[in-house]
Amino acid sequence: MRAVIVYESMYGNTHAIANAVAEGMRDKACDVTVLPVHRATAECGAHCDLLVVGGPTHVHTLPRPATRRSAVEAAAKPGSGLSLEPAAEGPGLREWLPALAQGDGAQAAAFDTRMEGPTLFTGQASHGIAQRLRRRGYRVIQPVQSFTVSKQNQLSAEQTERARTWGAALAFSAGPFRHDRPVADLIPVDAEQ
Numbered sequence: 001m002r003a004v005i006v007y008e009s010m011y012g013n014t015h016a017i018a019n020a021v022a023e024g025m026r027d028k029a030c031d032v033t034v035l036p037v038h039r040a041t042a043e044c045g046a047h048c049d050l051l052v053v054g055g056p057t058h059v060h061t062l063p064r065p066a067t068r069r070s071a072v073e074a075a076a077k078p079g080s081g082l083s084l085e086p087a088a089e090g091p092g093l094r095e096w097l098p099a100l101a102q103g104d105g106a107q108a109a110a111f112d113t114r115m116e117g118p119t120l121f122t123g124q125a126s127h128g129i130a131q132r133l134r135r136r137g138y139r140v141i142q143p144v145q146s147f148t149v150s151k152q153n154q155l156s157a158e159q160t161e162r163a164r165t166w167g168a169a170l171a172f173s174a175g176p177f178r179h180d181r182p183v184a185d186l187i188p189v190d191a192e193q
């Protein structure tokens, strides 16, 4: 089975979780590509069996330009201890998801990272991600997942292990989607002559 994981990350937590989900999937013999959202194309879900999308929770939901600016400013403060991922200032998932090519029922899953605590207080970006995936014609095959960070913005080994386990569960529950089509369907018309 082939999977693509697309993530948005400013401080690296969501990136680390994306890598852990990929490891869990590879343990189950999946062929997985992990892409930061600035490198993901609108078609990147089109030739895989499962598209997994994850991002950080900002002000209860997906990052916006203004919340990304706040995050950049917070990282620039002396002693913040925060370092920014490449292209952290965006565009991010909020801009990429509406342009994603139609999934036509393809399989997808969504996750986020956020602070510890009840979702009533923290929000959860993964709900917004799953909603946007459905709007693009994807079938979300597992409940959304949150992986939490401490007040010091640290991911624990326990959360990373949970992500790995979730990746393995995704690999188990996702069936072939694109690749059970006849091979002829995958060959562009102009390549047939």
Ligand SMILES: Cc1cc2nc3c(=O)[nH]c(=O)nc-3n(C[C@H](O)[C@H](O)[C@H](O)COP(=O)(O)O)c2cc1C
Binding pocket: 008, 009, 010, 011, 012, 013, 014, 015, 055, 056, 057, 058, 059, 060, 061, 067, 068, 070, 071, 074, 113, 114, 115, 116, 121, 122, 123, 149, 153
């Ligand atoms: C501007 C900003 C707003 C945030 N808002 C929330 C929030 O509403 N709820 C929450 O649980 N965490 C919030 N967080 C914490 C992030 O979700 C958390 O640190 C996340 O792991 C960051 O992921 P990243 O390292 O991949 O950027 C916020 C962080 C920033 C910088």
